[in-house]
Amino acid sequence: MSENAPGPGDPRGTSDPAALRPGGVMGGTGESIVVRKAETGRRAAPSTEEEPEVFASTVRRKPQSEAGYDEAPPGVGRLGVILGTVLAVLLVGSGVTLWLANRPDSGDVAPAAAADSAQSPSAEASEPTEPTVPPIKDTAAVLPKVSGAVGTKARIEVPKEQADGTFVVKTLTEGDGPVVKKNDWVTVDYTAKDWTTGKDIPSSYDKGAKPQLFQAGAGELIAALDSSVAGRKVGSRVLVVAPPEAAFREQGNSQLGVGAKDTLVFAVDIVRATDPTAIVSGTPTDAPADLPQVKDNGKKAAEITVPKGVAAPKALKSAVLIKGKGPKVESGQKVVVQYTGLLYSNGKKFDSSLDRGSAFSFVTGGGQVIEGWDKGLVGQTVGSRVELVIPPSLGYKDQAQGSIPANSTLVFVVDILDAG
Template structure:
């Protein structure tokens, strides 16, 4: 996925969203695992694609090669991002449907920013008022009827009457798990229908469908989804009735056959949540004697000691320090990790997500991170702590980064927190 230009309407967008990434901005201000591709070492912005509605919701434009994408880190998280663009994506399998971010017009930006591909002599279009998201209610005069067990695809009966325009978020079955907090990483399953047309929208329970992994309340999704989980317990089933202003606004979504005035129905099952500062649990094993030794430091960056007198390896080396019990990470999955990185040459730390206070997310196998990460993490199990020693050929090669000299061998300790 490639993403470089900020999309209109992102409330958190005060600078280039691609600058949010581990270690700082590439091309002179520090970086750790993000791929450097410009020939001169500078970031080169690809042409921005014209605005168009996309599947399930986004504030960010994407290129046509992207299957799904997220600008995930809230503004308080360290500098994430990629030269290729925003480092957040979710694999679309089978039905090709997930919850995508919807482009929203931003009246606060000049017309040239909102439509950079327009001819210079073209008159600027007149700005239209962006629909205001209605206040959330927990009930309405008429609501859909939902049946079926939590954790399985819901049966949604659409009323004959049309919605009264209320934005409803209502817990149908309360779970027994932890309460989801804002910015927690949350995995949900969902069923959806278009109230206005009665059309069924493909869900995560369909064959080939995938649960959705995102940060709760981070302002990344359409309001219908962004507002549906924070403050509710894991294991809950939640009904969401979203008028256009809480869904695709006045754009609709042609890919899903959703009109500009359509009200949507979601039934969201909250599967699990993860604190953004979480680390994996378990008793760490010692690394092999010829690899850097790792001392667990709880919620702080791990202490990593490079062995004296051992030459840097020429090929990728990895060691599982804590073996997770979750599923194996597959190529194309979105993963959430904590990491600490340092130079093999002198043991100097150059970055850690734990110093930023939030986990880092990227899509495996998509060239969004250095090859050593893609090769070293795919096939590992969720819940694992993995040490990687990455030669320059699988890192930054002869491209120096701030704090990382050219041709550096890199050491990372990575906690794989979740995948979806």
């Protein structure tokens, strides 16, 4: 997940939940593995009430991708920051109040900002305001021409006339796949151009680049992409004309040579869409006799039975229960998974994304999750269901974490839904 710690521009986060990890943050900007929902970056005072715990932080994180079109970690992706630049990047160097209402159908604002505006009208009047994202239309006075087949790099020709500020999202070729819903995990390819300068912008079709994976309408990306796929069919090519207010706003993007007043053009190819409650398909096979046995439970948390009289392994153990037909997961890729986790010692479940009805995403190999996940999932194929038995040395070691005692061996069943 991206999805890095929630920074000042993150729509939901306040501080880094990764700091809660025993021993400190994993690998720079890592994902906290088990956090209490009430905690937001520092260890909370002991409570006498039992609070729900989650394996993966429910605080939204800044998205990352191998393609580099999110705010990629150092050394990952040569294309730099563009479509997936989180609001933290958009607000760098400014004192602008967080603003989330970047879609015509959204009235959400950051709770802190809403409270401040209600309590201090004079302060609100003195603070700079973000430009409003224009309403989406399907045409404008003049439009770029897009040619080429869906699934290949598009050719974008911009008119001699300058853009008129209209935010256009228009289906050029309609696919025959399912309609993308808000909060679906979507994989897209794209070609991009700066209308104002006529210069090409790095594309997912460029050599070494990869598709972009993000959650539709979740407010993680610039409005140009965030608003371009929901309601459209998989297999479609969509033209997006994004005025500055729907792209990088007054900051522009110096790394890409995008100026503060530049209008951008995208040809977006919708490759896949995955419902956040989805699971992998296929007939499961039994795990080896010396590993916990898994009973498929559909879209409910898997039933996992730890074998009696079998000592917990001291090394990472894994078993592929369903072999997916997708590509292999590479280190540095963003993946979307469902999972169920329990303690090897007593078989007690401590978390499941299926119980929450929402898949979990993270970037592999970046220390965002416990080491057993990074080692056990990289190299597996998309569409697979994998059982992992993780010794303490690749989990939380000698530190207790919520309901997980120190030196615990952990068992996970993970469905790999997508990777981008």
